[in-house]
Structures are given as structure tokens and as C-alpha cells.
Amino acid sequence: MCLTCGCGDAMDHEHGHEHGHEHGHEHGHEHGHEHGAGRLLRVEQDLLAGNARHATAVRQRLQRQRILGLNLVSSPGSGKTTLLTRTIERLNAAAQRCWVIEGDQQTSRDAERIKAAGAEAIQINTGKGCHLDAHGVGHALDALTLEAGGVLFIENVGNLVCPAMFDLGEAHKVVILSVTEGEDKPIKYPHMFAASGLMILNKIDLLPYVPFDVDACVAHAKRVNPRIDVIELSAHTGEGLDAWISWLNRERDALSALLGDEPPPPAV
Amino acid sequence: MHELSLAMSLVEIIEAEAARQDFHKVRSVLMEIGELSCVEVEAMRLAFEVAVRGTVAEAATLEIEITPGAARCPDCGHLAQISSHLSPCPQCGAMGLIACGGDQLRIKELEVD
Numbered sequence: 577m578c579l580t581c582g583c584g585d586a587m588d589h590e591h592g593h594e595h596g597h598e599h600g601h602e603h604g605h606e607h608g609h610e611h612g613a614g615r616l617l618r619v620e621q622d623l624l625a626g627n628a629r630h631a632t633a634v635r636q637r638l639q640r641q642r643i644l645g646l647n648l649v650s651s652p653g654s655g656k657t658t659l660l661t662r663t664i665e666r667l668n669a670a671a672q673r674c675w676v677i678e679g680d681q682q683t684s685r686d687a688e689r690i691k692a693a694g695a696e697a698i699q700i701n702t703g704k705g706c707h708l709d710a711h712g713v714g715h716a717l718d719a720l721t722l723e724a725g726g727v728l729f730i731e732n733v734g735n736l737v738c739p740a741m742f743d744l745g746e747a748h749k750v751v752i753l754s755v756t757e758g759e760d761k762p763i764k765y766p767h768m769f770a771a772s773g774l775m776i777l778n779k780i781d782l783l784p785y786v787p788f789d790v791d792a793c794v795a796h797a798k799r800v801n802p803r804i805d806v807i808e809l810s811a812h813t814g815e816g817l818d819a820w821i822s823w824l825n826r827e828r829d830a831l832s833a834l835l836g837d838e839p840p841p842p843a844v
Numbered sequence: 845m846h847e848l849s850l851a852m853s854l855v856e857i858i859e860a861e862a863a864r865q866d867f868h869k870v871r872s873v874l875m876e877i878g879e880l881s882c883v884e885v886e887a888m889r890l891a892f893e894v895a896v897r898g899t900v901a902e903a904a905t906l907e908i909e910i911t912p913g914a915a916r917c918p919d920c921g922h923l924a925q926i927s928s929h930l931s932p933c934p935q936c937g938a939m940g941l942i943a944c945g946g947d948q949l950r951i952k953e954l955e956v957d
Contacts, residue, residue, distance in 0.1 A: 614871040614955040619861060623853045623949045707846055738846035741882045741949075766929035767882040770943060800929045802918060802940035 627742055630710035634745025637717060638728060639835055644828045645728045647746035649768055651761075652734030654754040655778045657686045659811040659820075660729055661693035666821050668694050673726030677716045679708040679733045686731065696720055707738040710745050727824055740767040747827065748773035755779050755786055759793035766800040774805045774823065781810040847883060850949065851891035855899050857951055862900045867956035870901040874953035878946040879927050880913035913946030 622628070638645045648656050660676060667674050676697040678687040687699035698716045700708060713730060722728075730746060732739040740749075751772040753761055756779055762769040769775065775797050777790065794806050807823060809816025858870060873892075877883050885908055892906045913926045917933035924934050924941060932939050 614957050615867065617861065617865060617867075617954045617956055619857065619951050619954055621857050621951050623850050623857070623951060626853055626856070705849065707849075709849070737882065741846060741850075763930055767880075770929045799939045802942060 631743040631745040645746040647730045647744050647749045649732045649739045650752035651736045654752045662811045664693040664695040675720045675728050677730045713744045736765040736768045740771045750774045752776045755788040762796040769800045777808045780808050781813045847887040847891040851895035855895045869957040870904040872905045872955040874907045876909045876950045878911045878948040880946040881949050915941035915943045
């Protein structure tokens with residue numbers, strides 16, 4: 577059972593429940609008063625509070641297991657899945673564990689690619705949904721055999737707008753931008769770049785063939801988010817991957833330094 | 845169109861309040877949207893219309909209060925009111941302000957029967 581939501585269900589159930597019954601029932605008595613005469617109730621509730629509760633549960637669970645959770649966001653076609661397959665090869669070679677939660681509207685093609693690269697992966701299909709939410713991620717974690725240490729990659733739906741608002745319980749959002757896109761994406765989609773801790777500039781092997789100004793792009797990103805880190809790489813050729821792997825190691829070490837190396841015994 | 849899932853969260857909150865505070869009809873909903881939240885007001889209105897169908901809030905009007913964004917200038921330390929992540933510091937003109945408020949998305953008030 578899901579402890580956060582008490583839904584007693586595994587994946588793929590709907591929380592946005594349907595109302596088959598009619599709520600707009602008629603009242604035999606007269607309501608005749610004008611607008612403004614109703615009872616005023618202070619509610620003061622955050623619309624994202626439900627998601628935030630699930631995100632906190634995910635974050636605590638990952639921290640307990642000393643797992644670095646990263647939420648990978650980008651537009652479609654920036655090379656997230658290729659970056660992941662290369663990263664998995666590198667982490668596997670260093671005997672470091674990682675897991676992948678794949679978010680797409682449809683198909684499990686990406687999860688298959690990840691599994692073929694040698695990592696445990698689970699696919700979440702959002703259907704018409706344009707972003708993952710923390711509730712779905714929580715249930716996806718149930719389906720993975722997590723061990724202490726390692727990195728959890730959550731590959732979000734390819735979309736530079738909607739996923740910006742939804743905390744999935746990650747340590748950082750990592751935004752991936754490829755040089756075949758516009759260098760002004762950070763100022764066109766500022767929310768995503770403002771929410772991310774790292775920007776990866778991918779496909780730099782194509783720089784000789786495209787009019788992409790790296791310095792201008794980095795300046796745009798820093799204007800939106802002065803604290804954002806930047807790594808330039810090509811998942812295809814492997815150039816720059818060392819910097820990315822170092823960043824992962826540094827962040828995982830920082831997590832251990834913050835929480836202590838040894839995870840507590842698992843809760844019964 | 846994340847506004848739709850937000851509108852559905854809003855309806856869930858309203859339905860929970862209806863059960864808790866015993867009302868059967870919502871006349872109006874007052875929402876607060878921060879200028880730095882990633883929400884399009886018109887899309888929110890449209891999503892609200894869709895999400896309230898068949899609920900206690902079916903006939904409710906949606907009122908939206910916009911709260912300005914807030915950010916600290918890393919250069920001069922000025923606490924500025926901004927309307928976008930791209931706004932420069934109104935005091936010294938520096939770019940790269942660090943946002944520190946105005947991304948809220950709240951339901952504030954309900955008028956109910």
C-alpha cells in the first residue's frame with residue numbers, strides 16, 4: 577500500500593478520479609440571494625501540496641538509501657536517452673549502481689533501450705499527461721530493486737514547460753539542451769532553467785555544422801539562474817562525459833557527506 | 845497543459861473542503877497565482893471550466909489574484925519586485941537576480957452555500 581496516499585494500489589491507477597455520479601443536484605428550496613451572499617471560507621491551500629507530500633516521501637526514501645535522485649528534463653530529441661545509455665555503461669564499468677524511471681506519453685521504447693544498456697528501468701506512460709508527478713515516481717520506486725548508494729535517473733517527458741513545476745523528490749533537476757536547438761532556449765523557457773541545478777549542453781560534436789553560440793547560451797542560462805552549473809558534452813562521441821561522471825560522483829559524495837556514509841538499517 | 849492537472853488538484857481540495865465544512869455549492873473561488881509560477885492565467889481558466897464539471901464547483905466563477913515575483917540582486921542586494929526571471933535589477937540594472945518569492949499557486953478563499 578502507498579503510505580503517502582493510502583491508495584492500496586501499485587502503478588497505473590488514476591488519482592484524478594472520475595465522478596460518475598451527479599453532484600450538481602437540484603435543491604427544492606429557493607436560493608434566491610444575489611452573488612456575494614454566500615458563506616466565505618478561508619482555505620489557503622497550495623495547489624501543489626499533494627504533489628509536494630509525495631515528493632517529500634520520495635526524497636526521504638532516496639536519502640535514507642543514500643541514492644542520488646536526478647530529474648532529467650529537456651525538449652524532445654535533446655539526447656536524454658542516449659546520454660543515459662552512455663552514462664549507464666560508464667557507471668556499470670565502475671561497478672556503480674543506477675536505476676532509471678522513464679517517462680513518456682506512450683510506448684516503452686526508451687525503457688527497453690535503457691535495459692539493453694544494462695540498468696534496471698521502469699517505464700511510466702503518462703498517456704495524455706505532459707509531465708511526471710511525484711505520486712507516480714513513488715510507485716515506480718516500489719517496482720525497482722533499490723540498494724544503498726547509486727544514482728536514480730528520472731527521465732521526464734520531453735517538455736521544457738510543464739515538468740518545471742513538479743517536484744519529483746529529486747536532489748536536482750538536470751536540464752539537457754542540444755546544440756541543434758536554439759541558444760536562446762534558456763530565456764524562452766526560463767522556468768525550467770531557473771529550476772535546474774545543472775545544464776548539459778549535448779551534441780557538441782555537431783558544433784562545426786550548426787550556428788550555435790555556446791557562450792551566448794551559457795550567458796542566457798546564467799541570466800535566468802546565476803547558480804546553474806554547465807557541462808558541455810557529446811553523448812554520441814563521449815567527449816565531455818568525464819566531466820558529467822565527475823559531477824555525478826561529486827553530488828553523490830555531497831549527499832553522503834550530508835547524511836553520513838552508512839544508511840540506517842531498513843525500516844521494518 | 846499542466847494547468848489541467850493543477851485545476852484537478854484544485855477541485856480535489858474543494859471537494860475535500862465540501863465534505864469537511866459541509867457545503868454543497870461553490871459560488872466563487874479565489875486563487876492566488878505568483879507571477880513567477882509557470883502558469884498561464886487563460887489556460888488556468890479554461891482548465892478550471894473543464895475540471896469543475898460535475899462537481900460542487902460546477903457553477904463557480906474563478907477569481908485570480910496575481911502576486912508579483914520577488915528577487916534579490918546579487919550585486920547590490922536590493923530586494924526587487926520582478927515580473928519575470930529575465931527582469932534586471934531596477935536599482936542597479938544587474939542581470940541574474942535570484943528569485944525568492946512569487947511562485948505560489950494557492951486557493952485562498954471559497955464562497956459557498
